[in-house]
Amino acid sequence: MATTHDMVSDRLPQGVGRWSRGWFLFMALAAIGVAIGVIGWVIEHDQGMAATGMRDLGTMGGATWGIYISMVVYFVGVSFAGITVAALIRLFNLEHLKGVARMAELLTVVALLLGALAIVVDLGQPLRGLVNLFRYARPQSPFFGTFSLVVSGYLFSSLVYLYVTSRPDAARLAESSSRLQPLYRLWAAGYEPTVDQRARDRKVTFWLALAILPLLIVAHSSLGFVFGLQVGRPGWFGTLQAPAFVVLAGVSGIGHLIVLAAIVRRVLHQKHRIGIEAFTWLGRFLMLLLFVYLYFVVVEIFTSIYQPTVTEQRISDALLTGEYAWIFWGSVAALVLPAVGLAWMAVTRTWRIGWMVLFGLMVNLGAIGKRYLVVVPSETHGQLLPYPVGAYAPSLVEYAVVLGLFSLGALLIGGFMKLFPIVEMEETP
Amino acid sequence: MTRYAMAVDLNRCQGCRACVEACKIENNTPNAVFWMHVFRLEEGEYPDTKISFLPRPCQHCNNAPCVKVCPVGARYKREDGLVLTDFDRCIGCRYCEVACPYGVNFFNWRNPDEAWNEYQVPFDDPDLAPVTGGVIPSYRNPDHDRPYGPEQRLTSGSAHFKGVIEKCTFCVHRVEQGMLPACVDTCPVGALKFGDIEDEDSPISTFLRDKESFQLLEELGTDPSVIYVGGTPPTSQAREIERPLTGV
Amino acid sequence: MTRRSIVTAAMIIIGAVLMVFAYFAGAAPWCNTTVECSNPRLEWSPAIFVAGVVIAFSSALYYSVAKDRKK
Numbered sequence: 001m002a003t004t005h006d007m008v009s010d011r012l013p014q015g016v017g018r019w020s021r022g023w024f025l026f027m028a029l030a031a032i033g034v035a036i037g038v039i040g041w042v043i044e045h046d047q048g049m050a051a052t053g054m055r056d057l058g059t060m061g062g063a064t065w066g067i068y069i070s071m072v073v074y075f076v077g078v079s080f081a082g083i084t085v086a087a088l089i090r091l092f093n094l095e096h097l098k099g100v101a102r103m104a105e106l107l108t109v110v111a112l113l114l115g116a117l118a119i120v121v122d123l124g125q126p127l128r129g130l131v132n133l134f135r136y137a138r139p140q141s142p143f144f145g146t147f148s149l150v151v152s153g154y155l156f157s158s159l160v161y162l163y164v165t166s167r168p169d170a171a172r173l174a175e176s177s178s179r180l181q182p183l184y185r186l187w188a189a190g191y192e193p194t195v196d197q198r199a200r201d202r203k204v205t206f207w208l209a210l211a212i213l214p215l216l217i218v219a220h221s222s223l224g225f226v227f228g229l230q231v232g233r234p235g236w237f238g239t240l241q242a243p244a245f246v247v248l249a250g251v252s253g254i255g256h257l258i259v260l261a262a263i264v265r266r267v268l269h270q271k272h273r274i275g276i277e278a279f280t281w282l283g284r285f286l287m288l289l290l291f292v293y294l295y296f297v298v299v300e301i302f303t304s305i306y307q308p309t310v311t312e313q314r315i316s317d318a319l320l321t322g323e324y325a326w327i328f329w330g331s332v333a334a335l336v337l338p339a340v341g342l343a344w345m346a347v348t349r350t351w352r353i354g355w356m357v358l359f360g361l362m363v364n365l366g367a368i369g370k371r372y373l374v375v376v377p378s379e380t381h382g383q384l385l386p387y388p389v390g391a392y393a394p395s396l397v398e399y400a401v402v403l404g405l406f407s408l409g410a411l412l413i414g415g416f417m418k419l420f421p422i423v424e425m426e427e428t429p
Numbered sequence: 430m431t432r433y434a435m436a437v438d439l440n441r442c443q444g445c446r447a448c449v450e451a452c453k454i455e456n457n458t459p460n461a462v463f464w465m466h467v468f469r470l471e472e473g474e475y476p477d478t479k480i481s482f483l484p485r486p487c488q489h490c491n492n493a494p495c496v497k498v499c500p501v502g503a504r505y506k507r508e509d510g511l512v513l514t515d516f517d518r519c520i521g522c523r524y525c526e527v528a529c530p531y532g533v534n535f536f537n538w539r540n541p542d543e544a545w546n547e548y549q550v551p552f553d554d555p556d557l558a559p560v561t562g563g564v565i566p567s568y569r570n571p572d573h574d575r576p577y578g579p580e581q582r583l584t585s586g587s588a589h590f591k592g593v594i595e596k597c598t599f600c601v602h603r604v605e606q607g608m609l610p611a612c613v614d615t616c617p618v619g620a621l622k623f624g625d626i627e628d629e630d631s632p633i634s635t636f637l638r639d640k641e642s643f644q645l646l647e648e649l650g651t652d653p654s655v656i657y658v659g660g661t662p663p664t665s666q667a668r669e670i671e672r673p674l675t676g677v
Numbered sequence: 678m679t680r681r682s683i684v685t686a687a688m689i690i691i692g693a694v695l696m697v698f699a700y701f702a703g704a705a706p707w708c709n710t711t712v713e714c715s716n717p718r719l720e721w722s723p724a725i726f727v728a729g730v731v732i733a734f735s736s737a738l739y740y741s742v743a744k745d746r747k748k
Binding site for chain 2: 047048049050054055056057058059060061062064065122123124125126128129132133135136137138140141142143144147226230231232233310311379383384385386387388
């Protein structure tokens with residue numbers, strides 16, 4: 001049982017500022033992944049996007065939005081849970097979850113950055129995109145909501161939240177004379193744990209959390225609207241897109257958080273800070289979100305098979321029994337099995353972290369699959385004019401870039417963990 | 430106020446694809462890009478099949494979904510009815526392409542200088558000069574490098590930059606000089622008509638008067654500017670039985 | 678009313694005003710029928726919107742970090 005004070009000596013806690021061989025290997029692998037992604041993107045930028053597997057709809061028989069857009073939706077979705085959990089902890093004072101609050105916030109920030117990057121790699125003219133979106137963006141386009149609300153509003157507010165809640169730990173770390181002391185002094189910005197400061201911080205985090213939650217709902221819904229408002233795309237057009245996006249976001253985010261929390265708990269020996277109660281809460285939340293999402297899936301399937309239009313029939317045939325059936329049923333299984341497993345654990349009140357990590361990974365694979373199935377089948381099989389059915393498969397360049405994005409996330413989180421404690425330090429008695 | 434529209438006489442169209450060729454040559458579109466497309470549709474089962482042809486340019490909708498979703502206003506609707514793409518502003522997000530119910534958008538997947546490779550003949554070979562007269566395809570129409578309209582935006586022609594989207598422009602570069610779009614001008618049987626639909630005496634208004642007509646995907650509320658006469662909309666049983674080249 | 682709470686409130690209000698202005702008045706109008714619909718009324722309005730968001734949420738930063746100095 002560790003002492004109540006994280007800092008026994010002048011050594012920084014949680015392995016901060018100290019390299020280990022395992023960490024080095026992890027970061028090296030992540031860096032290689034990022035390098036592969038960069039090479040892939042350079043090829044794509046140089047040759048034009050013909051280097052991807054995407055092609056035009058209609059006469060060219062391809063899909064023009066493919067795995068990149070699926071990843072945009074996926075990463076933005078993962079960001080949901082991070083700040084939600086952190087906000088809920090603050091709003092409802094969930095003590096046993098405080099150990100995962102900071103990694104939840106970090107997960108949100110990193111996921112949003114990856115989501116924004118995934119948009120940029122999908123643009124045919126990325127530099128123009130970065131300038132023209134700030135110069136000309138039109139609110140009538142659902143992209144405006146995605147770009148301005150999600151990327152700027154949600155990202156910035158999450159950064160502020162992360163910073164404000166990290167200042168006390170920065171001040172504590174600044175007390176010991178380490179190589180990183182100047183960084184911590186700057187980070188702490190003169191923080192003093194007075195009664196007034198703590199009261200102020202409680203107020204600030206409460207109101208921030210309250211402001212972020214509706215922002216989050218609007219941001220994720222606007223992403224759903226990107227698809228749901230398109231009357232010309234059977235399979236996309238519909239009222240369920242926005243709510244389903246929000247819920248699946250929660251599923252993938254909580255799943256991710258469970259995996260990250262379990263890794264941190266093991267690698268940094270944080271059993272005392274991240275207890276089984278934290279996983280119990282996360283597991284119950286995930287289970288609830290999964291049930292809601294699976295309800296949506298049932299509603300969607302039933303609606304699409306009861307009396308579908310000809311085009312919707314074509315799409316649902318491809319999903320249920322045709323070209324996309326393996327992804328569809330695989331993703332459904334990757335969501336149903338964890339739901340059942342979590343329900344079993346809830347009923348028997350035995351929560352096993354090992355199983356939960358597996359479930360966390362599975363639901364994320366399921367989420368990626370479902371995101372892909374939202375984007376692609378409507379393009380290849382959902383033409384309203386009598387074009388023949390199309391086909392799409394990601395190319396090596398696309399896989400490389402996606403690998404690069406995931407690797408960058410790992411790099412950022414791994415790097416953070418060496419600069420700053422990822423688990424909030426306990427308050428000194 | 431001028432409002433351009435196109436009428437398609439399905440009784441006359443016999444599927445020669447001269448319009449498709451004319452559009453390609455006039456606008457210098459690259460491989461597998463067909464701004465004008467003519468469906469060859471078959472319905473029924475042999476021997477009771479029915480063949481029909483359906484020319485499908487961009488519909489230049491009056492309530493265009495592509496215009497609504499463009500995040501930067503590169504795809505816009507002009508007061509004279511044309512829906513155009515500003516190639517200088519387009520960021521290549523392809524949202525207009527997924528929003529369009531008609532499938533008329535094409536993205537520049539390659540660099541312009543690598544986008545045409547159907548010509549395998551070495552045209553700079555001196556032995557060929559007497560035959561070709563020194564002409565080296567693809568000839569590029571310089572009209573495409575000028576901005577058009579009162580708004581003065583770069584909207585004409587194909588393959589200006591990689592990574593931007595394009596589509597049928599109703600030949601804005603010709604229309605602004607008082608000419609007809611290339612497809613309309615070329616059609617050997619006069620199946621395509623073009624003009625100011627608000628002018629009661631224009632050829633298109635005269636043609637459409639007192640005729641039964643339909644529009645594609647009317648129920649979606651896009652309010653297209655292309656009006657079809659002399660046939661029926663393609664049913665859900667229609668199959669396209671001739672595919673254009675698809676390799677980019 | 679401390680100086681801190683006044684500045685915080687001011688930042689939130691300024692941020693909100695910028696956001697509302699940029700979205701409803703500055704950015705492109707909500708239509709798809711004319712050339713004007715494709716241009717913002719004030720160029721860089723989206724940047725102003727983002728600036729409004731940043732200022733509004735930075736108020737939380739300020740409130741937490743600013744030192745005590747009663748008015």
